[in-house]
Structures are given as C-alpha cells and as structure tokens.
Amino acid sequence: MTPVLIMLPGFMGQSRDFDSLIALLSPGIRCIVLKLPYNCDGTLSFSALVESWFKAQRRELPKEFYLYGYSLGGRLAMAISQYLQQNEPEALKGLMLESAHPGLCSDKERAQRLQQDTDWAGRFRATKTGEQFKQTLLEWYRQPVFCNLSVEQIEKHINSKQALCAKQLGNQLEMLSLGRQANYGDLLSRLKLPVWYFSGKLDRKFTAIGQKLDGVSHYVADDTGHNIHFEKADWLAGQINEILLSLKRKTSSC
Template sequence: MQNCSERLNYSLQGQADKPALVFLHGLLGDHRDWQPVIDELSKEYLCLAIDLPGHGGSQHIEVVGFEDTCIKVIATISETLSSPFWLVGYSLGARIAMYLATHCSSSLKVVSAPFAGLIIENGHPGLPEPEKAARREHDEKWAVRFENEPIVDVLQDWYQQPVFSSLNHAQRQSLIDKRSDNLGTKVASMLRATSLSQQDFLGELLRTLPAKVHYLCGEKDNKFLALAMHSGLSYSIVPDAGHNIHAEQPLLYCQSIKRLIEPN
C-alpha cells in the first residue's frame, strides 16, 4: 500500500510474474470494494486496485476532467506493473477505463506493461449530444447536495435511484454505512469532473480498439443490460446480479474474468 501527496493510493496483491488486473472502482467507492474478488483472483494474477481521485487514500487529490484522471491512473500503472495488464472498471471506473483505452493510446505505449484488454462492468459509453444538458443539470444537483448536506442524508436518496433497484433494504443500508466516510466536497468535485455529460461518446472507438473489449452486465440491471446489448461489443450477462456485480456475485464475477483472460 502506498500513499503520498502527489500520487494515487493503491493496493497491489498477487503473483508478480502473472498477467495483471487493474481495478477502478465506482463513485463513492475505493480499492477495498474489490477485496472479495482480489482474494480469489490474486491466487493467479497480479491485482492492482487504485483509489480514484477524491476517494479513499486519494481523497486529497483533485482533477478537472477525464484526461487529468487518466494521466494519474497511467502513472500508477507505470510505476507498479511490468506484465501485460487488463483494465477492469465498474460504473465510474468503467467510464474512466473506457476513456483511457480510447483516448490515451500514446501514453499507454510508453508504459512498460503492455495493455491487453478492457473489461467493462456496467459502464456507460456516453450520451447523445441532445441528452447532455439534462445530465449536466442532474449531476450538478447531486454535487450541490454532496457539498452542502450531511452525507448520510444524501446517500439515503442516492441509493434510491432506479439503477440501484435490485438492492434490498439491508444491502442499501450497508452501502450507506460503508460510504459515509466519504467527504461530500470531494465527491462533488469528482462528480463534476467526470460527469457523463462531460464524456465523449466512446462506442465507435471501443468497437475498433485493437485490444480485447468485453462488457459484463447484471441480469437485473435493465438499463445497462440494454446498453450492453446495443453496444456492438461482446458481452456477458451475470445471473442474479444488479448494477454492482462484483459485490453481489463475486464468485461468478471471478469466473467471468478468468474465462475472458484465458479463454482456452
């Protein structure tokens, strides 16, 4: 584990001579979210889980947009990995991973670790231009709430959004308890910097990437299941899972990862 003022915090576990998995968490999360799958996957792979800016041990780091965020992620990969790596991103982390893979190819080429592929867990490839203004307004309202209200109160409403409809009351309350150590001002800053309204539509670029790209979606996540089916990408549906597959079905998630990395 490392943590210094200018660099992203991360956890590195597993087999140094094996292919690497770089895990990027969702909004409000941190590297610890991946521990249930890392406990299994680190037996066969090298697992790098990064705290994104404004989160976990990187809470003090602020960014202004996707490119700034990706530069910091690439720097962390560069200093820690030498074996071929897969990007594995969930929700916000998936969008950052998609942006990195499609917009930062020149930066990736100078990393000593070769980029092998991208696994997208319920990540949005981007909005049509006419829908961006409404999304900007939507995200700004949440950012203002995170800045100005007790975070527990905001989280109570955050996890009532339709995308989290597969959660039961106990799961929802557990997430609220777990996420309450976030700083609302930092969450707001990252939400603005990486709003879906600020993201280019990445669909076509993803379909033409030379690296492997695969989409994992939860059976109960109707919105992102539809996105996956219409993405033009190869995809898998994980049964009995909603938006957060790696938390809800960690064993099936690990099995999916292994099949993708070593299909033979």
C-alpha cells in the same frame, strides 16, 4: 507471465470494494486497485483530466496489464484505453467493463446529465453533519439503478461510505460527470484488443447498452443488478478467471 488486472472502482468506491471479488480470483492473477481522483481540475476536459491523473499512476504500474472498471471506474478505463492506444499500444492487453456507460449521444443529453450531476454534487457539498451525509447517501441509493437492492444491502453500502468526505465526493461527481464525457462507443469497436462487458440481468438499462456495443463480448449475470461484484462476486470471478487464465494458457503455448 502472470496477468495483472488494474481495477478501478465506481463513484464513492474504495479499494476494499473489490475484496470479495479478488478473494475469489485465481492466485495466478495479480490485482492492483487504483484510487479514483477526488480533487479534479475543472478547467480540463474529461479525457484530459483522466489522462493527467493516469500519467501520475503510470510509473507505479507494470509494463503490461488488463484494465477492469466498474461504473464510473469503467468510464475512466475507456478514457485510459484511448490514451494508451495512442501512446503505449502494447501496454493494454484487454479491457473489462462492469455496468459502465460508453457515453451519451447528443449535446442535449450531456447538458441534462451534467445538470443532474451538478445538482447531486451540490447536495453532497451541502452536508454539514454525519446524519445529513447519511440521509444524502440514502437518497442516492433510492435512484432507479439501485432498485433491486434490499434494505440490508443499502444499509451496508451506506455504512461503508460514511467515513468519506462529502465535499470531495461532490467534486468528483461533477468533474467526472457523464455529461462531460465523450462517447466511447466507436472506440470500443476500434480497439485492437479484446473488450468484455459485464451487466446484471435486472439492470435493464446497462444490459441494453452492452447488447448494442460492437466488437465487445457481453456477459449477463442472472438475478443481478448494477453492482455485480457486490451482488454476485462468485459468478463474476468465474468469468474473469476463465477469460484471463485461458488467455494465459494460449500465450504460454505460443
């Protein structure tokens, strides 16, 4: 059976963000990229919001699949994994996370992060012109998590995002804030399926997170930061090909 990889991009992500990675994957792997929700119901919890969105996507997806999520998409993938474990335990065959945060540990940390994301959301919503939006994007990519990106790489990111709606981005950032998310660390250790975590060696924060996760296979890309599929798609494709095709061979031999 052809393995199907359902892919979720990060904040401000678009389906074409994975084009370079998908082009390097084996023809024996089928990829489907989902568009993350923008218009979110603020009355719902993080998990309920993700479940509601995913249920609307589910009817278009195959019976069985693997999940791949980058950053925000990885956080949604963890919530989806929890939902599927409870409702469709045979559907999800494995979970791949790229630079994704499993969740904060205390109410204080969550409150601080929610305030931070709410402030950023306000900045996105306040943009009135294309030039203002470009400036907000520039400030976004000046955050420490993107510190290894070159000026040219940042410019490429900004140019690819300028057609997006700043107001919708603000809504997405606030409603899907890490500050509203439960901690899925225990979930990852309890899932009855393989979990793989990819991080860049230059991204010390998320590499440290990956090292602390129980029951997870952790892969680290040398000379790479937060966005591995952008910075080192060939390395990442090699890992995914090896993982999924080896599992396919094992399944076929049974």
